[in-house]
Amino acid sequence: MTTTTGKKELSLEQREELLQTLKTRFEKNMDRHKDLEWEKVQAKLEANSEKLWSLNEMERTEGEPDVVDYDKKNDEYVFYDCSAESPxxxxxxxxxxxxxxxxxxxxxxxxxxxxxxxxxxxxxxxxxxxxxxxxxxxxxxxxxxxxxxxxxxxxxxxxxxxxxxxxxxxxxxxxxxxxxxxxxxxxxxx
Missing domain, CATH: 3.10.100 (Mannose-Binding Protein A; Chain A)
Structure with a gap:
């Protein structure tokens, strides 16, 4: 959804559904992100509504995004499409x-x-x-x-x-x- 101000944001219901999907995938695939904690990832996501919107687009197009790395220098989590086949x-x-x-x-x-x-x-x-x-x-x-x-x-x-x-x-x-x-x-x- 794009708001009247042009910002790309999800409704509260969409946010909660996406965060639950991402959390479930994160916990199911811990080998992709050893030593990372979901709570820290979630806090970053909740503070970045436009990034959440982009992750939702990745999910909507069947990319199955998941955390694959953490950039300590920039304090950023890196998500890749992890679907078995190209989305x-x-x-x-x-x-x-x-x-x-x-x-x-x-x-x-x-x-x-x-x-x-x-x-x-x-x-x-x-x-x-x-x-x-x-x-x-x-x-x-x-x-x-x-x-x-x-x-x-x-x-x-x-x-x-x-x-x-x-x-x-x-x-x-x-x-x-x-x-x-x-x-x-x-x-x-x-």
């Missing part, structure tokens, strides 16, 4: 706006970069994607766009990753391509 509500997207506008026929509804920006999150980088795979096996049937270096993007390409045969693979495609089995995974710091 269902974020598939069939080309890479960015430029690629979307370049398509003459059969344009997808949106691009990964634009959708992430609308949600208030960022695409994972290749290194972050590899770090996620150390917490489990993700994208065994799907693939996910990752942040693409500008030199590759300038030439019309974009990168995506998946997990096959016990390894993370990084591939390239035209940035204007899109597939039903390719989405993107995001991250949010709170």
């Amino acid at each position: 269902k509500g974020r598939r069939s997207l080309c890479y960015d706006r430029e690629a979307l506008e370049a398509r003459k026929k059969h344009k997808p509804e949106n691009s990964a970069i634009d959708m992430a920006a609308e949600m208030g999150i960022e695409l994972l980088t290749e290194d972050q994607y590899r770090a996620l795979q150390k917490l489990g096996n993700f994208d065994k049937k799907t693939s996910s766009w990752v942040e693409t270096p500008s030199d590759i993007r300038k030439l019309g390409g974009a990168l995506f990753c998946d997990y096959r045969f016990g390894h993370v693979f990084v591939y390239h495609n035209g940035a204007d391509s899109y597939y039903a089995a390719r989405g993107f995974r995001g991250l949010l710091t709170v």
Whole structure:
């Protein structure tokens, strides 16, 4: 929900439901965030309504966000999409706006970069994607766009990753391509 002031906020009921979902996932997957305490995470979330809204968008699009790291220097918790496959509500997207506008026929509804920006999150980088795979096996049937270096993007390409045969693979495609089995995974710091 967006308020009349333009702030992205959840209703009290939505906040409580989301916090309960996140707490349940946090407690079920303690191997992803050893030595972290839910109460401290929750306090940070409750103090950041726009970040809660973004987490709700991650949840709404079936990303199953969870805490994967704590940045001591900046006192921030790092959430990644931890759904087994690339989030269902974020598939069939080309890479960015430029690629979307370049398509003459059969344009997808949106691009990964634009959708992430609308949600208030960022695409994972290749290194972050590899770090996620150390917490489990993700994208065994799907693939996910990752942040693409500008030199590759300038030439019309974009990168995506998946997990096959016990390894993370990084591939390239035209940035204007899109597939039903390719989405993107995001991250949010709170």
